[in-house]
Amino acid sequence: xxxxxxxxxxxxxxxxxxxxxxxxxxxxxxxxxxxxxxxxxxxxxxxxxxxxxxxxxxxxxxxxxxxxxxxxxxxxxxxxxxxxxxxxxxxxxxxxxxxxxxxxxxxxxxxxxxxxxxxxxxxxxxxxxxxxxxxxxxxxxxxxxxxxxxxxxxxxxxxxxxxxxxxxxxxxxxxxxxxxxxxxxxxxxxxxxxxxxxxxxxxxxxxxxxxxxxxxxxxxxxxxx
Numbered sequence: 001x002x003x004x005x006x007x008x009x010x011x012x013x014x015x016x017x018x019x020x021x022x023x024x025x026x027x028x029x030x031x032x033x034x035x036x037x038x039x040x041x042x043x044x045x046x047x048x049x050x051x052x053x054x055x056x057x058x059x060x061x062x063x064x065x066x067x068x069x070x071x072x073x074x075x076x077x078x079x080x081x082x083x084x085x086x087x088x089x090x091x092x093x094x095x096x097x098x099x100x101x102x103x104x105x106x107x108x109x110x111x112x113x114x115x116x117x118x119x120x121x122x123x124x125x126x127x128x129x130x131x132x133x134x135x136x137x138x139x140x141x142x143x144x145x146x147x148x149x150x151x152x153x154x155x156x157x158x159x160x161x162x163x164x165x166x167x168x169x170x171x172x173x174x175x176x177x178x179x180x181x182x183x184x185x186x187x188x189x190x191x192x193x194x195x196x197x198x199x200x201x202x203x204x205x206x207x208x209x210x211x212x213x214x215x216x217x218x219x220x221x222x223x224x225x
Contacts, residue, residue, distance in 0.1 A: 002096050003046050005037055007106035008054025008082045013206045022056040024106035029217030034106045042071030044115025050075045050092050054082040085179035090172045098166045105160030109213040111200040119163040123193040124186050126163040129156035130201045149194040150187025
């Protein structure tokens with residue numbers, strides 16, 4: 001399996017921190033956010049990793065290099081303009097292959113083991129969902145007892161982590177494109193599965209949530225130390 005880490009975002013809500021440091025390189029628990037993902041990917045046996053680059057992207061490349069230090073091999077996909085989530089996948093699709101492949105946001109902090117994710121044969125997408133955080137109480141998608149996403153019921157929040165097949169992006173022209181409409185269309189057609197992750201997960205999108213991630217990382221380190 002191959003993985004794409006989305007790291008091109010500007011991080012407007014984290015300014016002025018992100019004026020000089022790309023969001024993916026903000027440090028939590030002694031590592032950059034994106035480095036936590038690389039460590040978990042390598043531990044799961046996922047060695048081929050792509051990273052898309054946008055705002056201050058060369059700083060990410062300079063920090064991570066070829067990925068060898070973290071046990072992976074990194075391929076970079078610079079974007080100008082930034083292509084959004086589905087556009088980034090389409091841009092890297094020839095490299096990612098027919099799938100399943102993993103796509104994850106660089107700016108989430110989580111204890112999820114990516115090696116445990118599985119996509120059913122009937123699905124074109126398999127989403128990680130989490131209990132709704134305070135900043136997103138309405139959620140995004142409902143999930144039933146069989147793991148099918150898109151039906152009635154209480155909605156959970158999309159964690160920014162998912163397995164996909166190339167079929168989800170069939171017919172998508174190159175260029176900026178959000179992922180949400182593709183997922184909603186596929187869910188309505190019964191082609192999206194999911195899993196509810198109740199462990200550690202934070203969308204590090206504001207200074208307050210960055211501070212929360214750092215407190216959590218310190219507590220986890222203390223518990224394991």
